[in-house]
Amino acid sequence: MAQRIAVIGTGYVGLVTGACLADVGNEVLCIDVDPVKIEKLRLGHVPIYEPGLDIVLARAIREERISFSMDLVEAVKTCNILMFCLPTPPGKDGQADLAMVMSAAERVADILVEYAINEPKIVVNKSTVPVGTAARVDAIFKHRAPNHHVDVVSNPEFLREGFAVQDFMNPERIIVGTRSSHAITVMKSIYSAFIGRGSQFVVFDEKSSEIAKYAANAFLAMKISFMNDLSEYCEIVGADIENVRVGIGSDPRIGSRFLYAGIGYGGSCFPKDVKAIIHAANEVGAPLEIIEATKSVNDHQVRRFVTRISDRFDGDIQGKRFAVWGLAFKPNTDDVREAPSFVIISALLAKGAHITAFDPEAAETSRTVLRDTITYADSAYAALDGAHALIIATEWNEFKEPDFPKMASLLTEPIIFDGRNIYELDAMEDRGFEYHSVGRRTILTS
Ligand SMILES: NC(=O)c1ccc[n+]([C@@H]2O[C@H](COP(=O)([O-])OP(=O)(O)OC[C@H]3O[C@@H](n4cnc5c(N)ncnc54)[C@H](O)[C@@H]3O)[C@@H](O)[C@H]2O)c1
Numbered sequence: 001m002a003q004r005i006a007v008i009g010t011g012y013v014g015l016v017t018g019a020c021l022a023d024v025g026n027e028v029l030c031i032d033v034d035p036v037k038i039e040k041l042r043l044g045h046v047p048i049y050e051p052g053l054d055i056v057l058a059r060a061i062r063e064e065r066i067s068f069s070m071d072l073v074e075a076v077k078t079c080n081i082l083m084f085c086l087p088t089p090p091g092k093d094g095q096a097d098l099a100m101v102m103s104a105a106e107r108v109a110d111i112l113v114e115y116a117i118n119e120p121k122i123v124v125n126k127s128t129v130p131v132g133t134a135a136r137v138d139a140i141f142k143h144r145a146p147n148h149h150v151d152v153v154s155n156p157e158f159l160r161e162g163f164a165v166q167d168f169m170n171p172e173r174i175i176v177g178t179r180s181s182h183a184i185t186v187m188k189s190i191y192s193a194f195i196g197r198g199s200q201f202v203v204f205d206e207k208s209s210e211i212a213k214y215a216a217n218a219f220l221a222m223k224i225s226f227m228n229d230l231s232e233y234c235e236i237v238g239a240d241i242e243n244v245r246v247g248i249g250s251d252p253r254i255g256s257r258f259l260y261a262g263i264g265y266g267g268s269c270f271p272k273d274v275k276a277i278i279h280a281a282n283e284v285g286a287p288l289e290i291i292e293a294t295k296s297v298n299d300h301q302v303r304r305f306v307t308r309i310s311d312r313f314d315g316d317i318q319g320k321r322f323a324v325w326g327l328a329f330k331p332n333t334d335d336v337r338e339a340p341s342f343v344i345i346s347a348l349l350a351k352g353a354h355i356t357a358f359d360p361e362a363a364e365t366s367r368t369v370l371r372d373t374i375t376y377a378d379s380a381y382a383a384l385d386g387a388h389a390l391i392i393a394t395e396w397n398e399f400k401e402p403d404f405p406k407m408a409s410l411l412t413e414p415i416i417f418d419g420r421n422i423y424e425l426d427a428m429e430d431r432g433f434e435y436h437s438v439g440r441r442t443i444l445t446s
Contacts, residue, residue, distance in 0.1 A: 096276040225295075
């Protein structure tokens with residue numbers, strides 16, 4: 001049955017959630033505190049780059065099933081389901097900063113009381129939050145709105161940026177953490193349009209649901225760090241990490257995904273979630289040693305890459321220009337939060353280098369962080385003009401089959417530092433490039 005749902009926080013998760021829920025017939029009100037974002041959305045502009053989102057959103061807007069507002073009172077008055085898709089950034093010592101989640105819960109509770117809104121509400125938390133958050137949110141309602149019926153549900157989101165619409169529409173699992181049978185029934189009905197063909201709808205206690213989300217991200221980050229750890233070893237002993245990847249990834253017990261060595265994981269989730277679960281576990285005296293190692297390997301991997309670049313120029317990169325292909329933390333997104341490219345760029349800038357970068361989608365988001373410390377090229381080739389070397393930081397498809405002779409003619413020297421291993425070694429040898437990649441032999445021109 002179609003529901004009237006408010007999405008509180010209209011970012012990567014909230015906008016995709018809102019658009020997909022509207023697409024299957026619900027009436028959705030998306031709330032955000034950012035007036036620019038709300039205005040853009042009201043004009044039909046999609047404020048983020050996410051493949052396929054524009055189509056789903058345009059349909060929902062045309063059918064008048066989605067609207068955008070800054071008015072939380074309207075949301076609480078008119079919607080029985082309030083989905084929190086709010087940021088939980090890293091706070092002090094890496095712990096998840098829950099200020100936005102807690103203050104939104106307090107505000108909703110106060111609105112219920114102030115406007116004497118007596119219909120039962122379900123508050124669904126889709127933000128990634130530490131264990132115990134559902135209980136804390138529940139306590140806020142019990143304390144501030146004791147005469148109002150509010151069920152608090154943990155419903156972690158597993159979508160991947162770049163595939164967010166596809167993932168939301170075809171989830172592998174929906175996890176619902178609650179003990180309220182009413183909430184379970186409503187959540188099942190909301191997700192019924194997306195469940196099927198192998199996907200699971202599972203109901204847990206709130207705490208297990210909250211930990212499952214962190215465990216999923218930490219495990220995937222661990223797979224990446226495992227390969228990155230091995231990559232340095234492979235470089236030293238002359239093995240090829242790509243062969244090792246194929247060798248182990250064909251075993252279904254291991255699985256072939258997330259086994260790519262490179263310059264490490266980044267993005268808005270893995271780094272902050274790894275830090276948050278480490279902090280939360282330390283707080284209760286149960287250190288998670290494998291996850292701690294995952295983080296330190298990741299930090300080391302990107303620093304190691306910078307050192308390799310610097311060492312190639314005998315530590316003297318003052319005044320040298322580097323082209324960077326890819327700024328987004330991964331392809332098919334404009335998200336640059338905790339992007340490894342930024343770590344490399346900052347380190348090179350600090351040593352006096354100049355950077356000209358190209359990213360097919362993330363120039364605008366990069367500009368808000370890097371401002372004019374670097375030059376933004378209009379095309380991949382324009383970035384190469386007069387550069388001493390190319391650094392590949394994101395494996396966008398358009399970098400995979402470039403015009404190598406043109407690249408060689410634009411670079412002052414044909415040198416590539418490939419942080420994503422996108423080219424075959426033998427082919428690079430034939431093409432006459434000096435080619436540094438991760439966990440593989442270095443190709444030198446003589
Ligand atoms: N991005 C992902 O791939 C992803 C995937 C799964 C889970 N998550 C989790 O989902 C949560 C949201 O992540 P995101 O990437 O969508 O964040 P985001 O920063 O893209 O979006 C959050 C939005 O909330 C808005 N906001 C902040 N305070 C608000 C308030 N009081 N009321 C209304 N709106 C408010 C912000 O303006 C922003 O538009 C985080 O906990 C994240 O860890 C993210």
